[in-house]
Amino acid sequence: MLTKDIEFRFLGLAFQKPELWSGGYEPLDPMAVSVVEEVGAYHKKYGEYPNLKTFFEWAKTRYEAQEFSYVKKNLTESDLSETFTEAQVKDFIGLQRLRKSIKQAENLLGTEASPSSKQIKAAQEALAHAIVEPEPACEAEEVFSESSLQTGKELKKLDIKIEWLIDRLIPKESIILISGKGGIGKTWLSLQMAHAISKGLSFMGLKTIKTPVTYVDFENSLPVLVDRIKTLNSTDVFFWHTTNSKLAPPRLDSNGYEIYKTLPKGVLIFDTLRAAHAGDENESRDMAFIMNRLKEIRDAGYTVIVLHHTAKANSEVFKGSTAIRDLADHSLSLHEIKLCVDCDKPIKDGLTNVHRECSGGADHYLRFGTQEKTRYKPFQTFLSFNPAAGFMQLTNRGALAKLLRITKEI
Ligand SMILES: [Zn+2]
DSSP: OOOHHHHHHHHHHHHHSGGGGGTTOOOOSHHHHHHHHHHHHHHHHHSSOOOHHHHHHHHHTTSOHHHHHHHHHHHHGGGGGGGOOHHHHHHHHHHHHHHHHHHHHHHHHOSSSSOOHHHHHHHHHHHHHHHHOOOOHHHHHHHHOGGGSOOHHHHHHSOOOOOEEETTTEETTSEEEEEEETTSSHHHHHHHHHHHHHHTOOBTTBOBOOOOEEEEESSSOHHHHHHHHHHHTOOSOEEEETTOSSOOOOOTTSGGGGGGGGSOSSEEEEEOTGGGOOSOTTOHHHHHHHHHHHHHHHHTTOEEEEEEEEOSSOTTSOOSOHHHHHHOSEEEEEEEEEEETTTOOBOOTTOGGGGTTSOOOEEEEEEEEEEEEESSOOOEEEEEEETTTEEEEOOOHHHHHHHHHHTTTO
16 A cells, blocks of 8 residues: 555655655655655755756766656656645644654564563554654644634734624534533523524514524423424424434434534524433533534534523522533523512522521512623623413513622623
């Protein structure tokens, strides 16, 4: 597979892309080795790499006549070298380095039937060296080329604005985490968002941009889902439920996940993140894998909303790996706020001593808004809940004033 012919074709390519000479290429064919050595000698003398023409002039005086015609013929016939892709060049250098190390390891082992432990160790080191060898220099040069960077001045000229599918809540083409403890109503709330976005209706008084929405439901039973769809009259949302007889939605960690990139361009809601994969939610490696797949889907032009259960005891603490929060673009939470009817201070679990003098009565409200991680501006809205109709915007001015006072720091 690594024939002399390929080595010469690669050398031909290197004459066209001189950065490859410093890319760690070390051929095995003796004549190819001599070409690399001569190129090195030329570089040492002139401070630059030769092109084919200047190389032939140089080589004419350095090789024997027969060797020179061999080298010239092979390099001249290596015109096809531009058919190498960058990946092939990289593979080629890697393979060639590996082959060299194997040969080196073989030599170190010697011809004895049972090599000494010292020989074995040296051979192992030679092989390890082949594997941990740093990237070829030409790769690094490509990454750090200054011309491939953009200045702030250039970027300022671009007319890029953040588009909000729901004003100040759902930024377009991003990964949005909606967290809240089990049972608080994440499904209800996201079904209401789906309904509003799919029809271009306002959501809790916030403007929306009409966009196709697919609700991927791994979590709810079909009767529960159907009941809520009826209540909301969500006629325009696409639903993909695990009971779908034609095709069940694939898990995000299965090979089938690519299909999500073929759904109607718009919003994808995953209910819930936990149920959409088989990994371990407390393992950051598992979660980084899932979040990277969501990024891929986002980058294919989707706005990805994932519903995430938090631990029951404290709805403000994320369950599982912080990778989920770290890799999301925008994090929203839905949580309950209980206000004491006597002193208007919040009633939190375990902080009962604050209300020792109070009656114990409380008003229940819901806050929906940004929490901790966001690349966007913080935003919050207050809601009330009615099991027959879902969430509603809180309009009681007195209650709003109290809530704003206690959540000022958010
Ligand atoms: Zn109180």
